[in-house]
Amino acid sequence: xxxxxxxxxxxIKTRGQQVTLxxxxxxxHKSVSWYQQVxxxxxQFIFQYYEKEERGRGNFPDRFSARQFPNYSSELNVxxxxxxxxxxxxxxxxSNYGAGNTIYFGEGSWLTVV
Amino acid sequence: xxxxxxxxxxxxxxxxxxxxxxxxxxxSMFDYFLWxxxxxxxxxxxxxxxxxxxxxxxxxxxxxxxxxxxxxxxLHIVPSQPGDSAVxxxxxxxxxxxxxxxxxxxxxxxxxx
Numbered sequence: 001x002x003x004x005x006x007x008x009x010x011x012i013k014t015r016g017q018q019v020t021l022x023x024x025x026x027x028x029h030k031s032v033s034w035y036q037q038v039x040x041x042x043x044q045f046i047f048q049y050y051e052k053e054e055r056g057r058g059n060f061p062d063r064f065s066a067r068q069f070p071n072y073s074s075e076l077n078v079x080x081x082x083x084x085x086x087x088x089x090x091x092x093x094x095s096n097y098g099a100g101n102t103i104y105f106g107e108g109s110w111l112t113v114v
Numbered sequence: 115x116x117x118x119x120x121x122x123x124x125x126x127x128x129x130x131x132x133x134x135x136x137x138x139x140x141x142s143m144f145d146y147f148l149w150x151x152x153x154x155x156x157x158x159x160x161x162x163x164x165x166x167x168x169x170x171x172x173x174x175x176x177x178x179x180x181x182x183x184x185x186x187x188x189l190h191i192v193p194s195q196p197g198d199s200a201v202x203x204x205x206x207x208x209x210x211x212x213x214x215x216x217x218x219x220x221x222x223x224x225x226x227x
Binding site: 004033035040041042043044045048056058090102103104105106107108 | 118148150155156157158159160163203205214215216217218219220
């Protein structure tokens with residue numbers, strides 16, 4: 001069975017540009033969340049979506065937005081990119097919403113902002 | 115303010131011995147804890163979890179212990195194998211159904227043959 005898949009795996013953008021990252025959850029999983037991991041740190045929560053509704057938002061500026069589609073896939077958008085947005089962006093999925101669910105991560109999208 | 119702390123950036127053990135990775139948390143609202151393993155250029159891989167109603171959970175070579183009064187958990191790997199060499203992250207989930215995991219900074223484990 002396919003795990004969480006993310007695209008693109010690597011990309012380079014210029015300051016001020018916009019980026020869209022894509023995620024397909026594990027088949028049957030309805031919850032998708034996004035995390036940012038910068039070098040030397042643990043992943044930091046950005047968003048969670050369940051059944052196409054936002055269920056949680058981390059401490060990130062409004063330049064970050066996301067959505068979930070009817071097939072439960074998701075996109076993360078970042079506008080007006082800054083150098084500090086360079087990071088590994090991780091998508092995770094779980095079967096249901098709520099504490100106690102195992103959350104599975106994809107391999108991530110490496111974003112470099114120059 | 116770091117709510118989940120892994121105070122040891124690195125740990126080195128001999129193959130066959132026990133590896134003990136530690137994690138402390140400050141937020142009493144956390145009630146579910148997970149450990150993830152991460153190899154370079156890969157996403158975190160789920161290892162084991164524990165609910166706050168338990169104090170121990172075992173899965174093969176991996177055991178997680180939770181001490182709620184001390185707000186401390188540990189991951190024991192016995193016996194350690196060279197393939198266990200990776201960065202290990204402790205993560206905590208708050209009550210109320212949120213899946214907002216709060217991660218520590220990770221501990222790099224090296225298992226020497």
